[in-house]
Amino acid sequence: MASNPKPNFVLMLADDLGIGDIGCYGNTTIRTPNIDKLANEGVKLTQHIAAAPLCTPSRAAFMTGRYPFRSGMGSCGGARVLKWLGAPSGLPPNETTFASILQKQGYSTGIIGKWHLGVSCESRNDHCHHPLSHGFDYFYGVPFSLHFMCQPKGLLNIDVQLTFFTHLMAFSLMTLMVLRYSNMLKINRRVVFYVALFGILFYIIWYLKPIFVQHLSCIIMRNHEIIEQPMNLERSASQLLRETQQFIDRKKNVPFLLIVSFLHVHTPLVTTKAFTGKSKHGPYGDNVEEMDFMVGSIVNAIDNAGLRNNTMIYFASDHGGHLEVKDGNIQTGGWNGIYRGGKGMAGWEGGIRVPGILRWPGVIPSDVEIDEPTSLMDIYPTLVSLGGGELPNDRIIDGRNLMPLVTKQSPHSEHEFLFHYCGTSLHAVRWHQKESGAIWKAHYMTPVFSPEGAVGCYETAFCACDGDGTTLHDPPLLFELSADPSESKPLDPHVDPQYKTVLDRIKAAVAEHQKTISVVPLQLAFLNYLWRPWLQPCCGTFPFCWCDKEEGNATGILA
Incomplete structure (x- = not known):
């Protein structure tokens, strides 16, 4: 088999995985040998940051290389994630994903697993937000997300x-x-x-x-066709793994981009019998270990196809672990290690600091740890550059090419500042002071934890972005993350001589950043996320939407 002149890209994105849940990031009880091996064979990023602490805005930023508010995918007044498939909200058609650029460069593009960026705009079958309208040739997976009612x-x-x-x-x-x-x-x-x-x-x-x-939102689609409504969660992991392996086998002779967007480890935690009861951390640990097995199976499929040296593999999570979610007294959300906060919690590290691993033998060095600020948005310019494309010149791209950093050509990340939004509200700003190597973070707003002193927002599904559910800080809270990564000891503005100097520099950066903001339609505003029956995907005659075209398929893969 002739090697491809262009590299392949396999991007694996976990859902709600805490950075503290993986062995190579410090976990000593959950077994993740395949993810750990991936890190040993490549580069581990220790300051990899999501652009949002929730699924929909984070995935929008990942796909576009832009802060989610730039595409209208951040909202405070309405929903913060897509709540229905039968709503007109989603990733706008005028946004350019890295998949669409690579597609024009001759890449075969596919996404398998979770999408959560919308389906249609005006009619049930216009599919304006669908993956196939955003640069993907093939889609197999869940256009919505997991929900406890999906089981x-x-x-x-x-x-x-x-x-x-x-x-x-x-x-x-x-x-x-x-x-x-x-x-x-x-x-x-x-x-x-x-x-x-x-x-x-x-x-x-x-x-x-x-x-x-x-019955309406928990579905599986192949391209534009609904093949399960409702989806059968007990076999979905096997189906997604099968589809991934088959895609790699089909495309091994052409350059390809494949995104594997896991349903793991979002609740409800549905784990196959082969992994149930095997971990030391109950249903959550079982689910993490099953995902690790899937990662290993995918890497093996790449290596066995002879694509090892011509494929860049990337593994990350869309945001941090969900601290509040429980099944009775059993914690079923992730662990974010030493970092404060979690999913939905604005700018706290636990909600936005995620695993980031890259492997490309012969190009990216092995067993390297990089402690520089990087972002999920960086995948966009990285892939566009490697795939021979050009970045759009009609919009701001907030991501930065990772290759100079991960190949050791540059000692520092290109990010000097990263802005941490909750919906459309700026909550915190990170400054990488390259002269000293210090990482500073200022919090202008923080969510109110309830009950007082707890680690989560227990009275609501997610922490608030504004209003009574937040605390305004004047002067802002300032942490030196390089010395205090758990954000437990804010600097005293009246005593510490560095406080004013650092805040003045951050204030100037915020002013420059705000000049780049333009008004766009809010996809998640109240009227946009309301359910419309005429937009609801249905494999039958609405509202009788039941079908199973996968019965008897993909059994035993994870047994």
């Missing part, structure tokens, strides 16, 4: 809640009727009627909600 027992949990609220409404209505007809309380008949009507409507809406999520 059968998710409906059981809803049924329990539904039964409780049904009994509560029935008891309230009966009490009103008894009080009225016994003349103990004067209540107009209309009041009783409206209470009864409200109860019926509440029952219907509450019952339909899980059906909307499980």
Whole structure:
């Protein structure tokens, strides 16, 4: 087999994986030998940063090389992630992904796994946000995301809640009727009627909600075709691994880009029997170890196809581990090591510092650790350059080419400043002071932890970006990350002589950065993320959307 003149790219992106969950980043109890081996054979980035602490905006930044607010994929007033498939929001058609640039350079492009960047704009089948409209030749996977209702027992949990609220409404209505007809309380008949009507409507809406999520949004697509609705979570890992191996085998004689976007380790944690109960950290550890096996299988497929020396492999997570998520008393979210905060928590390190590993034998040195600020957005210019393309000149690209850094041609990252947004609100700024090597971080806003002193936002699904759920800091909190990576000891603005100097430099950088911001339509604004039945993907006649075209396929791969 002749070697390809252009390198192949295999990008593996985990979902909600904490940086502290991997052996090569310090974990001593969860077994991740395949990811650890990947790091030993390449470069490990220790300050790899996501552009957002949540799935949709982080993935938008990854695909475009731009902060998510530039494409309208950051929002504070509406949702912070896509909540439905039947909504017009998503990655705008005018955004240029690195896949679309490589596609024009002759690359065969594919994405397998999670997308979570929208499907359609105006009609069910226009697919304006779909991967095939953003530079991909092939898509197999989940256009939405995982949700606890995507698994059968998710409906059981809803049924329990539904039964409780049904009994509560029935008891309230009966009490009103008894009080009225016994003349103990004067209540107009209309009041009783409206209470009864409200109860019926509440029952219907509450019952339909899980059906909307499980049967309408939890789907698997191959290109434009829905092949499972709802998806079968128990076999999805095997299906995605099979599709990945087959794609590599099909494309081994041409240059290709393949993104493997894992469903692991987002909740619900569905793990095959071969890995269930095998780790020391319950369902979460089992799921991490299964993902590690999948990583090893994918790397083996590349090496066995004779593509080892002509393929750049990249492994990362879209953001940090989800601290608040639990199943009863069992923690089912990730661990972010020494770093404070987690998924959804604005600018705290635990939500945005992620694993970053690159392997390319003969080009990228092996067993190297780089402690310089880098970003998931850097993959964009890196791949465009290596693939022979050119960066768009009609927009700002915030990522920087990684190759000079990872090949040791340059001692420093090209990032002097990185800006950490929560939705559209600037929460924190990172400054790499290259003369001294210090890394500074100023927090202008931070989410309010609840209960006081805890590590997460337990009263809501995610921490707030603004309003009462945040604390404004004037003067800002300032940490020297190079000496205090856990952000536990802010500098005293009244005592520390460096405080004013550092803040003045950061303030000037923020002013320059704000000059680059232009107003764009907010994809996640309230009206844009509302569900529209005419946009809902459906493999039958809406609302009867049931199909399984994969029955009996991909069994046993992970056994």
